[in-house]
Amino acid sequence: MAVLDEPEATADAAGLTTGAVARRLGVSPTTLRSWDRRYGLGPAVRAEGRHRRWSPADIAMVEDMCRLTSAGAPPAEAARVARLRHHPTTPTTDPASPRASAPPAPPRADGDVDGEAEDAADPGATDPRPEPGPRPPARRGGAGGGLPLGGDVRQECRGLARAAVRLDAPELEQRLLDAVDRHGLVVAWEEVMVPTLRAVGRKWESSGDRYVEVEHLLSWHISSTLRGVPFLFPRRDPVTGAAPVVLACTPGEQHSLPLEVLTAALAERGLPTRTLGAAVPTEALLACVRRTGPAAVVLWAQTRSTASLPLARHVAGLEWGAAGARRRPTVLPAGPGWDRRASAGFPRCSGLREAVDTLGRLCEDGARPPARGH
Incomplete structure (x- = not known):
């Protein structure tokens, strides 16, 4: 077996071919070439004759790309993350940049050097962005x-x-x-x-x-x-057995950006979330709470007209679980629409950090069995 492994070990030292990397990752060579053309996820150095040789750092970058796309990240976003992790000084591209209007780069002359022809169409690469390159210096204003x-x-x-x-x-x-x-x-x-x-x-x-x-x-x-x-950015290990946090805008409320930052901050702590976004109908919110049994429900209201005290009270009154050990969610009204009168009787947080700390405690408490007689 050692004799069979020797050629690949030698190739590792000099850099792997596209075909060898494709076999290692379980993708087609065409996909790797497409990622190289479209996103710049290719070998940093090319051998004589324009043959592609993938270094360990190059392979680690496309391994990240595979992992992120498998986790559900869009290909363009996964490529941007992989580049930033392994080549943080490489400029990124964007459809709004001047380079986005240029035609895609033509196929390279070394398309068949690994013994496999380019496919006419690659279903795994549908984003027409050009490969990244240097941008002109940004103009400075006042x-x-x-x-x-x-x-x-x-x-x-x-x-x-x-x-x-x-x-x-x-x-x-x-x-x-x-x-x-x-x-x-x-x-x-x-x-x-x-x-x-x-x-x-x-x-x-x-x-x-x-x-x-x-x-x-x-x-x-x-x-x-x-x-x-x-x-x-690395997140903490998930909190074992923690009930999720449901985050939703009240009916009619369209400002969901604060819920997105709270979702990201909770994810950094390894806390599970169910984020419903803007203008969630009452019945949809209640159905989500009943089906997920959350430790807490965050109701965001940007204006007084969208803050609903009856809704908050109704959500706080929902119950689930076996008789004698029933649970209820803690409702956290959030946003400037909730004044002291509209949020009376509910916990209040003065900012993002306090909200994350409060929800973290609730999730951890919810992960423990309820005390007898509660």
Whole structure:
């Protein structure tokens, strides 16, 4: 057996061919070549004659790509995460960037060097993005790009605001990821993302509809960053036996971004969640609570008109489980729509960190058997 393994061991030292890497990962060579062309997930160095030789670092990158896509991540998002993990200085591409208008790169001349021809169409690679390349330096505007940030914000807010006003999607993406990486999710949200979002909102209100596109682009990239946090940054081991947290906007409430950051922050702690998003109908919310038996239910309301005390009380009154050991969820009203009167009798949290701590305790308590007689 050692004699049979010797050629592959020698190839490992010099770098594996695309065919060998494909066999190792259980994918087709065509898929690997497509990932290389479309996402830049290819060998960093090529041997003479343009033959591809995959180093251990190159293989680790596509292994991450396989793992993330198997977990349900979209191919373009999985490729971005894999590149950032293994080549953090490589610029990313985005459909809104100038390079996205260029035609896709033609097939390379070495398409058949591994003995397998390119397929006419690859069902595993449908994203038409070009492979990544250097971007021109971002243009620098005034402090905050003209947005009313004020003088007591982090410097990252000003860079983020300038990128938003320029509609520079790749710069937005990188700055948001840098903020989470440098400060952690909670600080990045409370001290970088939220002040910038508020500044855009103030500019929008004072300028008619001129800055709608800025607010929408910034919100979209913040949402994308939050959804990528579990893939990009290590999470704690799941809390064994913990009941989930249900997160939902009240009926008629469309502002779901705060629920997304809370979902990501809970995922960092290994806590299970069921996030329903914006404008959840009452019956759908009640059905979810009955079917999942959550430790807590977070009800988000941005305005007083969407905060419903009867709904909160109704959810808090739901019961499940065997007689003598029935459970009820703890309802956590969240958002500026809940004033003290509207949330009377319910726990209140002053910010993201406190909400995560409170929900963490509830989940851990819910993982323990209920005390006899409770």
